[in-house]
Amino acid sequence: xxxxxxxxxxxxxxxxxxxxxxxxxxxxxxxxxxxxxxxxxxxxxxxxxxxxxxxxxxxxxxxxxxxxxxxxxxxxxxxxxxxxxxxxxxxxxxxxxxxxxxxxxxxxxxx
Amino acid sequence: xxxxxxxxxxxxxxxxxxxxxxxxxxxxxxxxxxxxxxxxxxxxxxxxxxxxxxxxxxxxxxxxxxxxxxxxxxxxxxxxxxxxxxxxxxxxxxxxxxxxxxxxxxxxxxxxxxxxxxxxxxxxxxxxxxxxxxxxxxxxxxx
Numbered sequence: 001x002x003x004x005x006x007x008x009x010x011x012x013x014x015x016x017x018x019x020x021x022x023x024x025x026x027x028x029x030x031x032x033x034x035x036x037x038x039x040x041x042x043x044x045x046x047x048x049x050x051x052x053x054x055x056x057x058x059x060x061x062x063x064x065x066x067x068x069x070x071x072x073x074x075x076x077x078x079x080x081x082x083x084x085x086x087x088x089x090x091x092x093x094x095x096x097x098x099x100x101x102x103x104x105x106x107x108x109x110x111x
Numbered sequence: 112x113x114x115x116x117x118x119x120x121x122x123x124x125x126x127x128x129x130x131x132x133x134x135x136x137x138x139x140x141x142x143x144x145x146x147x148x149x150x151x152x153x154x155x156x157x158x159x160x161x162x163x164x165x166x167x168x169x170x171x172x173x174x175x176x177x178x179x180x181x182x183x184x185x186x187x188x189x190x191x192x193x194x195x196x197x198x199x200x201x202x203x204x205x206x207x208x209x210x211x212x213x214x215x216x217x218x219x220x221x222x223x224x225x226x227x228x229x230x231x232x233x234x235x236x237x238x239x240x241x242x243x244x245x246x247x248x249x250x251x252x253x254x
Contacts, residue, residue, distance in 0.1 A: 019129070019132070021128050021129065021132070021157055022125050022128050022157060022161050023125050023126060023128050023129060051146075051150075052132075052150055052153065052154070054154055054157045054158060054161075054221070054224075055158055055161075055217055055220040055221035055224060056157075056161065056221075058217055058220060059217040059220075062212075062215060062216075062217055065212065066212065066213075069212070082146070082147070083146055083147065083150040086147070087154065087224065090208075090223070090224060090227045090228070091208055091220055091223070091224065092208030092209055092210075092215075095208075095209060096210075096211065096212040096215055097212075
């Protein structure tokens, strides 16, 4: 999986590309933890190029959203592909995570 | 299309996850599957394989287990056989997928996804081995 980080004012955008499986998910967790430690509080996870997520990836998404929330920040998810949307839906994640149709909308929701 | 069978020997390492995904993709290729069917099977197998490695073998490397893939018409069946202590992953309590964020964990979510994504999932303890059989009928190919 490829993770590309960019900043728009005080919003950190992580563009995820590829497959977030049990082998790749620790990489994202470490990245999110490092950003949080570095002071990031508004984080967009742009999933437009994320083709696959398993429960290991969901664990990192949920953990990241919770850690941000307890630090006074927020996470927003954007542009789920159909396969990832289905996994979010089956897991009830559409109800507990902020999901937006585009990265632009997700960024706007945090500002 | 004639029925086909493929056997894979796996070892107790999470590095097997992408290898299983690639094997599933290659095995299903003659069916020209849609992404939903393919990803569903890859996801169910990742969850099941991860369970065997973490719960069955306690994250200890060096254990061998087997995956058999079968296809008959458009039904794809995967059978995982391991010699870890008896463990029925399907017997886990149902997760509450409607709990609020603060109360949400992800324990049991993998098994929940397996049950949702497969048409059938069955466990049995046979000859001192755990045998998990997962099956999904793939949609007709896109015209």
